[in-house]
Structures are given as structure tokens and as C-alpha cells.
Amino acid sequence: MIKVFIPEIKRKQGKKLLSRGFWRNDKGITFYDYVKVRNYNQSIEGVYYKDLYYNYLDTIKAEYKQEAIFYVNNNIGYCYYTRDNIEVLTNRIYAEVKRADLKHTIKKALRDFSGCTIYNEVGRYYIEVFFK
Numbered sequence: 001m002i003k004v005f006i007p008e009i010k011r012k013q014g015k016k017l018l019s020r021g022f023w024r025n026d027k028g029i030t031f032y033d034y035v036k037v038r039n040y041n042q043s044i045e046g047v048y049y050k051d052l053y054y055n056y057l058d059t060i061k062a063e064y065k066q067e068a069i070f071y072v073n074n075n076i077g078y079c080y081y082t083r084d085n086i087e088v089l090t091n092r093i094y095a096e097v098k099r100a101d102l103k104h105t106i107k108k109a110l111r112d113f114s115g116c117t118i119y120n121e122v123g124r125y126y127i128e129v130f131f132k
Contacts, residue, residue: 001040002040002041002053002071002072002073003038003039003040003072004038004040004057004060004070005019005021005035005069005071005117006036006037006060006069007034007035007064007066008035009034018119018120018121019034019035019036019037019117019118019120020032020033020034020035020117020118021035021116021117022109022110023110023116024115030110040053040056044073054080054083057071061080068080068081072130075092076089076090076130077089089130089131090132091131091132092128092130093127093131094126094129095127096125096126097118097125097126097127098125099125102125105127113129115129115130116128116129
């Protein structure tokens with residue numbers, strides 16, 4: 001199963017989004033999005049299925065006006081810019097973070113790895129970082 005991280009608008013009413021993605025670009029500018037995780041349950045093995053999947057990602061990029069889309073497949077992170085430009089992040093860190101240390105942990109992850117995702121699950125915070 002592939003997890004695709006889709007940007008969302010922060011909602012003032014209704015269901016609260018429980019994840020946030022932070023990243024720093026090459027110029028040192030920090031960005032963040034509220035994200036929801038959408039599962040992609042089809043196989044992407046073979047040229048035909050991979051082509052369908054890339055069309056799906058291109059559609060999401062255009063719809064949400066994003067420079068790249070992040071997805072996870074088999075605990076490996078991928079930054080999809082175009083079909084010819086996919087950054088593969090093979091290492092992963094996943095850890096619980098105390099609320100008091102959250103801001104410091106995000107800053108450290110941005111400095112050291114240029115990005116992270118924060119999850120709020122039942123009042124507990126978790127950080128996930130993918131890197132080369």
C-alpha cells in the first residue's frame with residue numbers, strides 16, 4: 001500500500017487534521033502544509049500501472065498547485081516532481097515527541113534533514129523524517 005500525502009486547507013469547523021508537513025527548499029525558505037494521507041491500494045509494478053500512478057500524481061499536483069507530491073512506499077519516501085525527477089529517500093526516523101519539545105524538534109529536523117511530518121494521534125505527537 002502506498003501512502004500519498006495530500007495538502008489540505010486548515011478547517012475551522014468539523015474534523016481537525018492531525019498531520020502537518022514541514023520542509024525547507026534550496027533557498028532556505030520554510031513551508032508547511034496541513035496534510036491528509038490517502039492510501040493508494042493498486043500495484044505500480046509494470047510500465048502500464050506506473051504510468052497510471054504518475055498520471056494520478058500529476059493530477060494531484062495540478063489540482064492543489066504543488067511543486068511536488070510526497071508519497072511513501074515500503075517505508076521509502078519519494079518526492080515526486082515529474083516523471084523524470086523523483087527524489088528517493090531511503091532512510092526513515094519515526095519517534096514520539098513530547099509537546100514541550102515539539103518546536104525544537106521541528107527546527108532541528110528542518111536544519112538536519114530539510115523536512116519532517118508531525119502526527120497528532122490521541123494527544124501524542126510523533127515525528128517522521130525521511131532522508132538519503
